[in-house]
Amino acid sequence: MVTIAIIGRPNVGKSTLFNRLVGKKLALVDDRPGVTRDRRNGDARLLDIEFEIIDTAGLEEAAADSLEGRMRQQTETAIDEADLSLFMVDAKSGLTPQDSFFCEVLRRKNKPVVLVSNKAEAKNSSAGFYDAYTLGLGEPVPISAEHGEGMGDLRDAIVAALGEAAFADPDEDAAVAPERDPDVTILAPGEGDEEEPIEVYDDTKPLRIAIVGRPNAGKSTLINRFLGEERLLTGPEAGITRDSISVEWEWRGRRIKMFDTAGMRRKAKVQEKLERLSVADALRAIRFAEVVVVVFDSTIPFERQDLSLADLIMREGRAPVIAFNKWDLIEDRQAVLADLREKTERLLPQARGIRAVPVSGETGDGLDRLMQAITETHEIWNKRISTAKLNQWLEKVTGHHPPPAVAGRRVNIKYMTQVKSRPPTFVLSVSRPEALGASYTRYLTNGLREAFKLGGVPIRLNLRKTDNPFAGRAKKYT
Template sequence: MAGTVAIVGRPNVGKSTLFNRLVGKKLALVDDRPGVTRDRREGEARLGDLTFNIVDTAGLEEADEASLAGRMRAQTEAAIADADVILFVVDVRAGLTPTDRAFADVVRRSGKPVVLLANKAEGGKGIEGAYEAFGLGLGDPVPISAEHGEGLGELYDALEALLPREPEEDEDEVEEVEEADRPVRVAIVGRPNAGKSTLVNRMLGEERLLTGPEAGITRDTISLDWDWRGRRVKLFDTAGMRKRARVEDKLEKLSVADGLRAVRFADVVVVLLDATIPFEKQDLTIVDLVEREGRALVIGLNKWDLVADRPGLLKELKEEASRLLAQVKGVPVVPLSGLAGEGIDVLMKAVFAAHDVWNRRVSTAQLNRWLGDMLASHPPPAVAGRRIKIRYMTQVKARPPHFAIFGNQLQELPRSYTRYLVNGLREAFDLPGVPIRLSLRTGKNPYEKGSRQ
């Protein structure tokens, strides 16, 4: 991609709306209230034939460095320092404010190329308001409407002159490389204040995400590229998930929905528990969600540095996981401390091991030899005097492992027997901690009424 472009400006001028417009997806949360965006959010933007990295930032505000607003401002200043081009956005409907003027000076002092965007300039009144932006001394304002997609041609012209051009690559070669070297997508989820952002910062080795004692700091799901021992990883930091009954605020609902979307598109999900209060009901609910979505799973016991009697407690919690999480029996349970940086290598080894299991395939010959032994040791029960007959099975797909059993009257097979088969599959083919899907497929009876054409 040709360079990095950061979108900056005071709160509620339409930065996230512009970000979503340029990436072509509703990635960033958007709401009428100011201060929705807190962390830097990155995406791949396309504008005409330009492709570049775009960064959405928190609104610039004057605040004490130790406060949440001050930490948000530090994140925005870091984005400015890393950018090749800055898009400084003002709201022409509201007019210029002292905050706009103060932060125009911040942007000017950065020495980076700046494109001044006069947003919400749809209609005659908006165009008139755009002229006021000349007073910021950042050059000619580009009137746009991020919400309606107006003025993007002028924005293209401005960026084309500032961004470096990259040589074109053969599309077939790019697709082959991407498929072979696709990063493993790892979503970090859990209850609020479990330490998800602190853990991700420690993994990256920098204060990339906002952290603090306040619960619920993270709102957007933030995706970050990382390299662990030569293996590419795309990390997703998500907002804390509270019980549904407690989620009343519209913005929190959007944040949780964003986190659920990250789970659906992840390969491996790390459910982060607070080791001082593990296996709360909400933790179990989150694990159920991951299992239903068919993702590989790892349990992380965070804040392990605050725990006494570590060996005894770890044994107890592993036994509890086996009892409470029967649907993902054998799931790895990893003690760690995001704050102290302990256990991260062990966690990542467990993540890649779970990813391998999630992708595992078993040959049909192996499955049917195993099935024969299972049926011989414990045949299916008879229903209403009729014997259930299981003929053979095969693996339909991986990610997660999905098996199909073929036979007669399988719709009458008791759930206890399908559990017997699933547990046998886990043990025989070393499939711990991943969801296992089992489809029952009954052949048509040629003598059944309506089956003959």
């Protein structure tokens, strides 16, 4: 597939055009310059042509070791990977020395370039549009990324630069069977106690993972170490990542899609609009993922925000895994590891049995163990238990510890079945659900976790009132 990169100085509308081409608001957009820092890939469609699009950070002249310099290196990598660059200028504000400087950078790359003059709908933009001719990159294409104007002309310019053959689909007639989503399989309670077939876990299916944590916990460094390249922008500055960036790779032949997210601080500290957008983007990544890795800083673990993130993941029904990062900075590792395990059990009782792995994004130590923990947790998250086994277990636990009587009346538990996985969700048929009590529900949940090896994943137990076969019948007097 053709790959196209959007290049330009800060605040010319690159992310706005990216969102329009992919048809979703994936990239954060704000009036201030320099919002985008990492390069972001997406599947784009422009009228009748499809291609991969790369959104990049705004080009700035800066020292190589500065944050802006590292952002520029990421953008130049995108130019090298792309078949074509869309060089965007701002028709509203006109050309700047930065535009001329980076025009020369693109010229030295000796790759196809389409000059795009954005914000052409604005008043007094014609002067800036005609100034773009002086760059020597051919005729500029006037567009409005915000309003969608000029998209037909942009399509024609792209096809003219690469040729119609570049967008021909060799597999146009190939049919792809839709993948079945295991979430849609619902087992209704009361269908019978026979042993239904349980689907075997498929360890070859693609896996979606989100990496979350406090700012400067080392999330981007960890992902770069997985990939074996400097794909994401890193550095000593806290809060470098703003967008939730997805990257794809393979681990032991299995396709992995991993999301890097912005560091999330406590809600009371999030004041700026841009940070609120970054946090909202990270929350969307959590909901889209299957397994969420919470990255703790081993030197200062179990801050309140760490615990809040782990609790949020459990409430969202995702499968959590803890990565104790920066393990290379720990000296007395055995003592620290024992302390971390004790605190994990004590401070996260709602995630009993959660897998926690010490890792180092700087050296790569422990990454294979972390991936193993992720796949094991994902398998448990997808686990299904037969109705017959559940009710055999239910009979034992209720016989050993029956539910307490409320107001002199016993609560009768009739039946249990698993209605879905991802996470494991069960329905309990009870005569009086309101009288069962939270403590007895926890007793059953912990029993399920222990008996069926469901450690470390959220378990949902829903109570359903038993149907009364005599309800509605008139009382007879004799």
